[in-house]
Amino acid sequence: MISAEQNDLMTRIGRGTPAGQLLRRYWQPVALADELAGPRPLKPVQLMGQHFVLFRDETGRLGLLDRDCPHRGADLAFGRLENGGIRCAFHGWLFDAHGQCLETPAEPAGSKLCSRIRQAAYPVVEKSGVVFAYIGEGEPPAFPDFDCFVAPDTHTFAFKGLFECNWLQALEVGIDPAHASYLHRFFEDADTSESYGKQFRGASADSSMPITQVLRDYDRPDISVEPTDYGMRLTALRKLSESSTHVRVTNLVFPQAFVIPMSAEMTISQWHVPVDDTHCYWYAIFTSFTGPVDKQQMREQRLKLYELPDYTSRKNKRNNYGFSVEEQLNETYTGMGDDINVHDQWAVESQGPIQDRTREHLGSTDKGIITYRRMLVRAIESSQAGEGAPMLIDAQQATALTGPPSIDGIGEGDTDAYWQGADRERRMKSDWARARLGA
Structure with missing residues (x-):
């Protein structure tokens, strides 16, 4: 049973909180690269209760600064992008991507004030269409050589969406x-040939059986959890017959990402990133092992549901997530349409802004959640003691972390041998992944 104090320990992420201190030791997604397109590549962002301004200067260099101007606290998100940085609209003070004050034009000629002024600045890097930031102390960890980070840009697509709840309950769905x-x-079951870009709508690998049929007809999976260098691997087995088993391998990458199969050709790497204690964004990188991703189609599919500029779902708690009694009776279990993210959003938002875990009763199928919470608490305690935590890796360690394998398919015989073989076969057929195998 989780106590209220333990629940707060795991969920609260503001400055000075134990979980917040831990999460600040990792790179966190703060924006899609697409959000910096257009004539003014600047946007305000909020991460773990802190407010920043993200921008790209004339040379293409990314910068992330505290949002309040160090002069008199005006909002830099309304600043002007010019002369190698962002200029506050209040008095014209200019700051570069490193936070150095370059000009204080209202000061007397010859003033040296700007040489003594710095705005807090944070490392930022773009990876596969997502801008990551590091707002912790010391040096950030290296990025692992996971598929989503090493695949060519043509084979990845990034998107995001807002959940109005705490980050932990959003992550635990995955x-x-x-x-x-x-x-x-x-x-x-829909036509699997029309499933491109849609999760749980295609056919399982090595089979023509729709994934929807597998999930519907075989609803008691045998779930196992295995510790890994990056976090943990979850394997869900659904016995279809004496000889065949549906095998689904997913991964938790510490501290708050998971890697899951989307289809036979794509995987999804997804982070749940705290905006504050009661809101989070999911950021997803879709990675293709076959041909280039049709980014236009993927984006158009998602913009039918998500509304810019905040990437809020058009189906949400204010319109009951599009709930239809007729649909629930005849088409879907939830009655909330066929988008998987809407189902997840309802599930986690309906638990409240921060789930009260003192009232829950976990079962045997919740072993992944139980394992992760223990891992999270241990890491928080280690961080508080000034010690290490999982995935705080250096460049050499990063090269040893590949994949991780994520498979949804139907095989015969030894299930571990099946998914390992299926993963290698998929990589051998992929130009970019095969090259990394040295084949």
Whole structure:
């Protein structure tokens, strides 16, 4: 049983909180690169309760600064991008991407004030269409050589969406293999040839059986959890017959990402990033092992549901997530349409802004959640003691972390041998992944 104090320990992420201190030791997504397109590549961002301004200067260099001008606190998000930095609209003070004050034009000629002024600045880097920031102390960890980071730009697509709840309950959906047979149940199977860009709508690998049929007809998965260097691997087995088993391998990458199969050709790497204690963004990088991603189609599919500029779902708690009684009776388990993210959003937002875990009763299928919470608490305690934590890696360690394998398929015989072989076969057929195998 989780106490209220333990729940707060895991969920609260503001400055000075134990979980907040831990998460600040890792790179965190703060924007899509697409959000800096256009004539004014600047946007305000909020991360773990702190406010920043993200921008790209004339040379293409990224900068992330505290949002309040160090002169008199005016909002730099309304500043002017010019002369190698961002200029505050209040008095014209100019700051570069490193936070150095370059000009204080209202001061007397010859003033040296600007040489003594710095705005807090933070490392930022663009990876596969996502801008990551590091707002902790000391040197940031290296990025692992995971598929989503090493695949060519043509083979990745990034998107995001807002959840109005705490980051932890949003993350925990991704390490709960049992829910898919219910929350994402469809009463009829769609044409799998029309499934591009849609999760749980294609066919399982090595089979023509729709994933929707597997989840619907075989709803008692045998779930196992295995510790790994990057976090943990979850394997969900659904026995289809004496000889065949549906195998779904997913991964938790510490501290708050998971890697799951989307289809036979794509995986999804997804982070749940705290905006504050009661809001979070999911950031996803879709990675293709076959041909280039059709980014236009993927984006158009998602913009039918998500509204810019804040990437809020058009189906949300203010309109009951599009709930339809007729649909729930005849088409889907939830009655909330066929988008998987809407189902997840309802599930986690309905738990409240911060789930009260003192009232929950976990079952045997929640072993991934139980394992992760223990891992999280241990890491928080280690961080508080000034010690290490999982995935605080250096460049040499990063090269040893590849994949991680993420498979949804139907095989015969030894299930571990099946998914390992399926992963290698997929990589051998992929130009960019095969090259990394040295084949």
